[in-house]
Amino acid sequence: MTPFAGAIACLILVTLCYSAVCAVSPFTACRKCAGFGATQPGRFRRHPQPCRRCYGSGRRLRLGRRLHNHSLRAAEGARRLRDDARH
Numbered sequence: 001m002t003p004f005a006g007a008i009a010c011l012i013l014v015t016l017c018y019s020a021v022c023a024v025s026p027f028t029a030c031r032k033c034a035g036f037g038a039t040q041p042g043r044f045r046r047h048p049q050p051c052r053r054c055y056g057s058g059r060r061l062r063l064g065r066r067l068h069n070h071s072l073r074a075a076e077g078a079r080r081l082r083d084d085a086r087h
């Protein structure tokens with residue numbers, strides 16, 4: 001196996017593993033609040049505020065899952081356009 005084929009096989013394996021992770025567990029901890037759902041009190045802010053990025057849920061969709069959902073919506077829109085054009 002040439003190094004190039006090995007690199008391609010490794011990339012495909014990593015992609016398949018990431019797809020499996022996105023299918024099994026689509027959400028992960030929010031990067032801004034580390035999954036707490038609220039900002040930590042700091043020097044000027046005494047009380048924790050709900051996280052603005054995850055709206056207090058502490059979770060975010062993984063990038064792969066977001067891409068999957070986007071492609072599903074795009075395919076649904078294209079199907080709807082095609083079906084509307086027939087009638």
Ligand SMILES: [Zn+2]
Binds near residue numbers: 030032035
């Ligand atoms: Zn957050």
